[in-house]
Amino acid sequence: MSGILLLEQALNGLQLGLMLFLLAAGLTLVFGIMDMVNLAHGSLYMVGAYLIATATQASGSFWWGLAAGVAGTALFGVLLEVSVLRRLYRRDHVTQVLGTFAILLMCNETVRMIWGSQPLSLNPPAALSGPVELLPGFFYPAFRLLIIVVGLATALLLYLLVTRTRLGMQVRAGASNRDMALAMGTNVQRLFTAVFGLGAALCALAGGMLGPLLAVQVGMGESILILAFVVIVIGGIGSIRGALVGALLVGMVDSGGRTLLPMVFESLFGAALAADAAPAVASILIYVLMAAVLFFKPRGLFPAHG
Template identity: 70%
Template sequence: MDITLLFEHLLNGLQFGLMLFLLAAGLTLVFGIMDFINLAHGSLYMTGAYFAATFTSFTGSFWIGLLLAIAATAVVGVVLEMSVLRRLYRRDHMSHVLATFALILIFNETARIIWGAQPLMLNTPPLLSQPVELLPGFFYSSFRLFIIATGLAVAALLYLIVVKTRLGMLVRAGASNREMATAMGVNIKRVFTLLFAFGAALCAVAGALLGSILAVQVGMGESILIPAFVVIVIGGIGSIRGALVGALLVGVVDTLSRTLLPTMLRAIMPPDIASNLGPALASILIYVLMAAVLFFKPQGLFPARG
């Protein structure tokens, strides 16, 4: 394979991994700190994409649409947490799964009623519509580079918030011992609401940016929810650093395997069999990666506790 083509696929894997990180970061905070399994996390990603497409169409500006989508999705997250999810915190995980699965169906049907069944297009901003020459003769999408930069910036921001701020200290206290933090005067309900709103805002960022590459459509959240769960299991539930490393691993492995495996298989078997077998094997490699990590480190690469 040509070295420039391999470099392009590595960048694509990095971009996909950082988008997974935006989803997995909010998911691992909710799951690891609030001990809540939220299957509707992907629905917030879908909602953010629809909001971004709608607001961009109304305002004519991708950037204004993105900011409005982040704010609107955060509000949806707050309303959802205060009205439904807060009642489920002290119930078992099976109740979480059943309730949030019902929310997936509600979100999908609501989106179909409001926006219709046909996919929406979310155009990239004109400023980032032209490719950039990274190496002599090698051009890469400036918008994908912007996605990579955004993912890295969010990772740095999350680190500063969780490690260096008072809010991060309260979040860590609530994660370590919820009852003790409450006894010391911490309003855990408010902290958890802010945490959920922040996770919803990250979903909106991911939805708006990926919605510009893919189609904005009903059910788009379910297809990316499973890789997001794989990321937090690999990285360690509740760990931001683990979510970042796990997302990069999953993104690069998934992208390269879908490119390299069919090519490698064609060298040892008939092309028609290789064309069918390659994508099938590539689709399960991230789960093989997860199984391998859990075999050696059952709590993930960077467990939040211990």
């Protein structure tokens, strides 16, 4: 096992973890502040990817497409929250699950009617389509490096927003004790709408960054939604810091496990067993990680609720 391979997998895990953080940050705030299970969160990721791909094809510029898609998805999220989701806040979790799952299905079918069933292409900027030599003999895709930079910058901006602004103070108060935040005069409806719009924008940003690597297709939000829920359970519901740490852990474990486990199994049990068993074990590693965290810390690593 070479150091180059370990470095490559560390960068892959960092990239995946930061994109999961963009998805999990909005989801954990909605869950922590609004006490709402939102299964439609993955649909915002899908809608964002489609809007960015469409705007990129229309404008001929990835950057203009990214900006337009993120703004359009944030607007869509705000309209969705005001028109539909606001009526689910006071309902029980079963009703919220059923209602948001229905929204997810309707978004899938609406996207299918507008764009069709075939995957939509989203190409990275031409200047970032090739590899970059980071070390002598070690090349890494430039666009994946951009994903890491965007993820780190977004995490820093989100940290400053949550810890250094009045809106962030209200968000932290709502996540820690919503009733006390209400008693202190927080405009709850405006806070909920702002948080949901921010979460939708982060979903679109993740969709735009991952779109050139993955297929932009109907139903792409379901699989990524499961990973986002794993992240917020590991990190602690309502915690931005927990979402970041949980996302990085999941990214590193998933990326490293899928590459290193086959090598370990082959050296221990032979190539035949490694070909069958290693991928199966690698696919459940993140759930083993979640179970281990919950065994020792049932409320996650950094729970927001006091």
